[in-house]
Amino acid sequence: MSTKRVIQEAVGGPDYALDDVVEASSPEQLKALGDELRCTILDLLHDRAATTTHLAEALDRPKGTVGYHLKVLEQAGLIRIVRTRQVRAMTEKYYGRVARTIVVKAQGAEAKSFPMLAEALAEARVLGPADPLPMFTLRKVRIPEERALEFATRLVALAEEFVSQPRAGDVVYGLIAGVYPTDRPTLAAAEEAS
Numbered sequence: 001m002s003t004k005r006v007i008q009e010a011v012g013g014p015d016y017a018l019d020d021v022v023e024a025s026s027p028e029q030l031k032a033l034g035d036e037l038r039c040t041i042l043d044l045l046h047d048r049a050a051t052t053t054h055l056a057e058a059l060d061r062p063k064g065t066v067g068y069h070l071k072v073l074e075q076a077g078l079i080r081i082v083r084t085r086q087v088r089a090m091t092e093k094y095y096g097r098v099a100r101t102i103v104v105k106a107q108g109a110e111a112k113s114f115p116m117l118a119e120a121l122a123e124a125r126v127l128g129p130a131d132p133l134p135m136f137t138l139r140k141v142r143i144p145e146e147r148a149l150e151f152a153t154r155l156v157a158l159a160e161e162f163v164s165q166p167r168a169g170d171v172v173y174g175l176i177a178g179v180y181p182t183d184r185p186t187l188a189a190a191e192e193a194s
Helices: 003-010 027-033 035-049 052-059 065-077 108-112 116-123 145-164
Strands: 019-024 078-089 092-097 097-106
Touching: 003 027, 027 035, 027 065, 027 097, 035 052, 035 065, 035 078, 035 092, 065 078, 065 092, 092 097, 092 145, 097 116, 097 145
Parallel strands: 019 097
Antiparallel strands: 078 092
């Protein structure tokens, strides 16, 4: 058994070997990630490999629908068959993600149409009046690009820690994080302003 798989099993990750990061930048990949059901399939495959039947049952969707979405994800290079099993005269295919983290590299209109933020807002639910979750924060600061990249690296590490937690509890929690350039105006330096 590979070291990668032993570590994944120890931290409650998928039951198959996968890369740490893959970059999604092609139009096919961005289109595949732009669908809520396909993103849910990717989330489910983060727990363990699954067949079309397993996914259809979890999603309460027809196997044909799930099979179509699996094909789109596979053709986009975001999932792959990680193992097979012979069941009577048929071969059962188990699908898995190609990487633990999918980094989206979208530009222009493609980036604006990516539904990640809308999905997070739509899924978030308040558990009770005194509950501290959900929690969102939005901050902006003018800093050098090198520092922004340092923060982005730390956020990726935090996201990796989040998804490597052993699966337990009754509620699925989401984490959304990002560092991005904005078109916000900036004030002139103090000495220039006076």
